[in-house]
Amino acid sequence: MTYNFNAGPAMLPKEVMEIAKNEFLDYQNSGISVMEMSHRGVHFDEVIKTAESDLRKLLNISDNYSVIFYSGGATLQFSAVPMNLLLENEKADYVLTGVWAKKSFEEAKKLGYKVRGILDQKENNYTVIPEIKKSDIEEGIKYLYITSNNTLYGSRYKNFPDHGIPLVADMTSELLSREININSFACIFAGAQKNIGPSGLSILIIKNSYLNKQTKPIPVLLDYSLMAKNKSLYNTPPTFSVYIAKLVFEWCLKKGGVGELEKLNEEKANLLYSFLDKSEFYFAPVEKNSRSSMNVVFLLKNNSLEKNFLEEAELAGLHGLAGHRDVGGFRASIYNAMPKEGIESLINFLEDFKKKNS
């Protein structure tokens, strides 16, 4: 048995991949693949409408929000968010809990928007999600920007800031893994390649009251109002990726929904963190209250064994455990699709490796 701990593109549910393989050449007796169908035909129409309505069910998204299936990843939204949301002279604060938040902040600044980076956690090596006090935030800002889960460092907001200021959140590595109250957010976006589907697709959830306000020209495909009005079909969407996302949403519903997935995710993550915390051989550097349930970062106390560790893990069928090149060490990405057995296999391997090397 092998397990795929890649941070993204990441493993998808086995059941989803099997359905996709079985109907790869012939979707519902149409004689052709979903990939070869018109995005304006009856089959794809049903695919995208089902995907949207299932996502709305899973996250309890009201009609006050639009759901858009976007080509491209989260980085495209780093530009689009301020272009759409910041009107003349409006401001925003960005909480700098990691490299993606920083990139998003720098993009908004580069494009000439009035944004501030706050509470930079660089001195903590991004191992802490800071408490955000009302006094940290500039008065009158349009939105407070957060990266809800930091894939690289394995940290996340246990609770979201709650000062009555609309949040904009990059939820790439945790959308669908935990329950959220959509109504706290002006806008949420997420690249698909963690919990949702193939890379090259992202999901945007935007409160309708923010649409149709911008008067400055926006590059056509970055224009949320236009995309929402055309229900993701202004141009050809990434049809096959939307189809995979639809299968994933159906799988999530079958698993009992986001609440049930969250319980399972907490259980999986706790299993691994408890093991690491008890160990004198490994350790988890992220502050306990800031730990991600999706990306578990850990290190060896003796880091000269890192290369050996990765080689032996590969041989044991545990793939993708290398930490991000900016961070080093190890990272087990354990998204919705990772079964509990994967964590147990990893812990067994960690035990064995320790015995052999201590």
Added chain:
Amino acid sequence: MTYNFNAGPAMLPKEVMEIAKNEFLDYQNSGISVMEMSHRGVHFDEVIKTAESDLRKLLNISDNYSVIFYSGGATLQFSAVPMNLLLENEKADYVLTGVWAKKSFEEAKKLGYKVRGILDQKENNYTVIPEIKKSDIEEGIKYLYITSNNTLYGSRYKNFPDHGIPLVADMTSELLSREININSFACIFAGAQKNIGPSGLSILIIKNSYLNKQTKPIPVLLDYSLMAKNKSLYNTPPTFSVYIAKLVFEWCLKKGGVGELEKLNEEKANLLYSFLDKSEFYFAPVEKNSRSSMNVVFLLKNNSLEKNFLEEAELAGLHGLAGHRDVGGFRASIYNAMPKEGIESLINFLEDFKKKNS
């Protein structure tokens, strides 16, 4: 036997789809799908490098050009082209041979660039590709923009304008279907969903001398210089789509390359146009010199039979023949992947339908 005449997303080569299905769950004994692999791992590294080098072979692209695999379709490039290519006070002319050229022109204009739309063919219902005289073009422009093949109207440039002015071409519906001299072009882009792969991917070929010149800020993912520098890996590319493109490029090489595909495409298109021109029941509205080899538009002389025609074609296994909603009539999209047998089946059906209805 069924044939898929969709304009795009369109049929892909059967051999490609079968390979993709066979390795869908397990790519080269890795135990996981290409879709689930890191874009920075050894497997995908080989996929994207092979894709690029095969595309360079197929189109004879020199090292003076960068090749970029882009998330999203051609519409994204409507914004990116002027943002990257037009420096302070520089100008461009757009030849208005159809709706996509017009959209691209309007986008550049909306974003504040100094562009002119020329030779608008609206009065001909876009059935003609005009001859472009030197005097039609404003002196000193940076580029002349063309849509090389008009998917909607079934028209194309038989020869490209040759006045020593760098061309920018949207080749979405014909890249890889005919030989081109890359050196005439400042930049070529193409959405993948016709001759290349799934929707949500596009290919950009840009002359390096146009990179690193722009001083105005560009939204990060629209920045050609940054994308070229990072070899399509600044952010996560649409990995599975790049993989399908790679398989398609390999298929093109096996077929003998673009020159051989072009011969076959001309043969296929001529077969169909000859039939239509001889017919007193159907007709092809596009001027003979302007006819596309990829999208064959045709009409019934008695258009009251249109609905019947489409219903009976579907029953006969000939899918996707409805004309674009802006044009009406019929359209047979016969990209590289359409075998000659598909055209013969279509002609047989056209004969039968005529006999039954005349």
